[in-house]
Amino acid sequence: MNVISPDMTVATAVPALSVTGVSHSYGSRRALDNVSLTVPQGEFTAVLGLNGAGKTTLLSLITRLFDARQGSISVLGYRIDREPGEALRRLGVVFQARTLDLDLSVMENLLFHAALHGIGGREARRRAHAALLDVGIAERAKDKARNLSGGQMRRVEIARSLMHEPRLLVLDEPTVGLDIASKVAIVTHVRRLVRERGVGVLWTTHLLDEIEPDDNILILHLGKPQAHGVVRDVVAASGQDTLRAAFTALTEAPPQEAA
The missing domain is CATH 3.40.50.300 (P-loop containing nucleotide triphosphate hydrolases)
Structure with missing residues (x-):
């Protein structure tokens, strides 16, 4: 990424x-x-x-x-x-408590964060894909966050925290x-x-x-x-x-x- x-x-x-x-x-x-x-x-x-x-x-x-x-x-x-x-x-933040929206997919969680930082469209998807590859969880991009293990959720949270560079x-x-x-x-x-x-x-x-x-x-x-x-x-x-x-x-x- x-x-x-x-x-x-x-x-x-x-x-x-x-x-x-x-x-x-x-x-x-x-x-x-x-x-x-x-x-x-x-x-x-x-x-x-x-x-x-x-x-x-x-x-x-x-x-x-x-x-x-x-x-x-x-x-x-x-x-x-x-x-x-x-x-x-x-500043990027990973809080102790889990903060993913469990009803959204992994990709949707990252895109929502990107939108909050004014990153939209193609660039947001590019960054999200690169971030998930970097933390080794790109294959779970379409899965609901609630279906991830604790370690996988934490990786997604780290990927999300880096979306706005x-x-x-x-x-x-x-x-x-x-x-x-x-x-x-x-x-x-x-x-x-x-x-x-x-x-x-x-x-x-x-x-x-x-x-x-x-x-x-x-x-x-x-x-x-x-x-x-x-x-x-x-x-x-x-x-x-x-x-x-x-x-x-x-x-x-x-x-x-x-x-």
Whole structure:
């Protein structure tokens, strides 16, 4: 699938995503507390945390399901609060909950998404066919979405998220509930998008086996950032020997402000 767009000419110094000093509360409960994060173009960045860490809240702010009242969020240099159309046009999203219309075919789901982004007719079908080929599910294009397995649905959601050629892909716990083979296939495909197409990826998970030593990570615990940086640096700074040990140490104690 061809995802080259005018944004490919943007200097790589401009991050795919910049989150600065973001906080959010649900009533009296502080869900996020002064969170900052950068996702460089063409790199894989992961937010790690247990259930209730604030991962989904962070993604809800990035995708503008909620408004960020404290702090700022920018996609490819466009502030979500000031230029939401430009920011969201450059953003592709795969939510944790399934979002396909089960009564539509696979192809119809992709064409509907294309129409929402002003892509119609022949071009929409070309992109949809290419996207389904890319995720290895083109033979199911005419099938109802409800007849797909969980892993197949997730592949379609990834294909759909790339229909409008975003430069940032945000995925919220995308492998939850999938079998091992489907998990491996999804992780491998997303990492290939990073490597071959220069897409910036923000991936949230509590599954540490999805993380590689060169990944950038942010560890959240009860809404507070506990550590951020390249995996090997985070592990070294924690005084532990492995990411698992570092993650356990940082998420078992009461949350502290990250250094």
